[in-house]
Amino acid sequence: MFAYFVRRSPIIQRDALFKTPQCKIAPAVHPSRWRCSATGSTNGPSDDHIQALVQLTVDRFYLPPGHSFQHGTGCNYGPLGTELKKNMLDQWWHSLTRSKEVQVFGINTINTIKERAIDGDGQLKVVNMETLNQEFDLQDLNKDQLIQRLRTLLRNTVSLRTGLLQGALEQYIPSLELVKKKLPFGLAETGSCFQSSDQPGCPAEVTQTSLVWFCSSGTASKWLDHWARQRLQWWRKFAVAPSDFSCSDITDDELGGRASRGIKIVYSFPWGEEPLETLWSRGDTELLQTHGDIRAKLQCRDGRKLVVPHVVSVTGNMDRGVMAYLDNSLQQLKKADGKQKLHQRKVMKLHPVLAPVKVALDMGKGATVELRQISDVLRLEFLEAGISVWPGYLETMATSMEQLNTRYDEMGVLFSMLIGENTLESGLLQVRSRDTTIKETMHISEVKNFLTRYISAADI
Known part of the structure; x- marks a missing residue:
């Protein structure tokens, strides 16, 4: 069976189907690894580093030929790349679910979702190719009738999830008995999500990590700072050059009304900074919308008070994280042989825990x-x-x-x-x-x- 991936749009056409001071850490500057300019040109060692990195990861079974490091989307990993990614996911999972300081429980949700009121436009839909062809074969329909039938078809098909947040929001109420309706606590998940890509009709598959933290409104900002520090420390723990990982505030323009505050963990690639994890203080709006705005069944104990919790979310891109550690771990060293001739020694100095x-x-x-x-x-x-x-x-x-x-x-x-x-x-x-x-x-x-x-x- 074949399927088309389509992005839902308000208008369907026939040819269209096909501010935190704690985290203000300056990005690292490495004289030996120059960065790409804004126009995409490279300067000296940066270009050599990228070429060496791409060649080595292909030759040594981390990635397949033709992979682009700058996309940060899923790819067909080689044997060593698969093991590296697995080790990273294991360490991420253990760092949250085995913590002695906080209560975080693992969940697992399916990667297709039913239509929801809060989804809005822009969802990636799965449409059966046979069903779609049957609609196009109806010759007696005019344009308006065809559009209406296609709208109905898309409305009745499932969406591919673009993130893991919604699954955690839906499992909030079933999890309340586990924590005896006491705040704070969190739900963690890893899995594949689908996002828009540069290639029309072909969504990018990304391995996401997600922590959804439920806490009182008065402590949400404090917990956002806590998780930002914890996540930055985690990324730096396994790095050869820890200062390549930093965090910064998300600007008001980037927030776009989705959250009251935001922080992002970034890595300084040779071509520039890219986010590895994004943290949002989301308030209680999405949780209320998910459960029909019924506040009574959402209330938890915060000390002696009953409150509807606020949500702090931590969303990561583990595929981009793999690329970050590969880049961070590659060292090109000079060594002298027995005849005192200098040779270049390349070492993928991955942390012992992550090494495949x-x-x-x-x-x-x-x-x-x-x-x-x-x-x-x-x-x-x-x-x-x-x-x-x-x-x-x-x-x-x-x-x-x-x-x-x-x-x-x-x-x-x-x-x-x-x-x-x-x-x-x-x-x-x-x-x-x-x-x-x-x-x-x-x-x-x-x-x-x-x-x-x-x-x-x-x-x-």
Whole structure:
């Protein structure tokens, strides 16, 4: 079955179917990474950085060829990009739902929505192609009749959700018993949403994160500031250059009457700043509209008072977040070889918690069968402990260790381990660090605990 995606419009035509001081942080300035100008031209190192980033992410299995970093919309991730995004979503989820300070509960809603009074115009609709063709085949209709039938067709079809806010508003009342009708509390969700794109008829799919926080009217501004600080701290926690992440007030023009206050978390890409998360103090209007303006059933306890809560929303674009961390983590370093010649070393220095691959296993010289057996056992031990492994020892093409280390650095692999004759004789293997390039000798019985402790320490 085929479907057309159409944007609802007041007029349907036949050919148309087809102010917070706490967050005033100045953006980072990096002399070594010049920014694109307003006209789109680039200056020196910025252009080189973008080219290196695009090439590396394609060569090292993060993104498919042809992906544009500047769109910040969903794409077909490669194996490492998929794992990076999953790790980011897991960390986002844990940071909210496992907090000891606040009550946040997870929800899950479907990505199609029924017609609602507050939706307004501009919704993305799904129309069955067969049904649409049947309407066009009705030759005895004049233009006005066709328009009326198409209006009815669109009115009776579902809309693709463009955000996660509405699902949380609808689940507010069912959640009241969970918190014994006591404020504040929040509902968190991640999922696909659809937004307008530059390509006509093709909506952009975006992986959104959403926190909808219910609180009293008197504390809404305080909670907006709280979540802005918490979210900025979260983004900076995993960054190589934390100052590339900043937050700023949303201007009155940008608010557009949708909220009383707004804050955005932005990342300084080489071509300019783009928002990763947007926070709004939305008042109680949308919550009341969702539930028929019946205030009595919406009231919660705020101390001794019964109040209709105000809503603070935090909406994130995780696809753009993936691009931000890839850009932030790529380091191009100069190194000297044994002949004192300078070479450029590219390292995808992703945070240990986010890195898609924690360890790569390789074999040195020695008895191939026995070494492979040891590698297989070690790989299974890592996987059982939840440590992702790149099985380099299974490769059939002869590759030097220098070439392998270059590849692993560009993939962002935290450690590479070389299993050789010493492992057979004494249980010792060589462990190389991505970040320091230092090689250490470690007993095979110690490596799993070493990796577990290293990753856990980085997650504090």
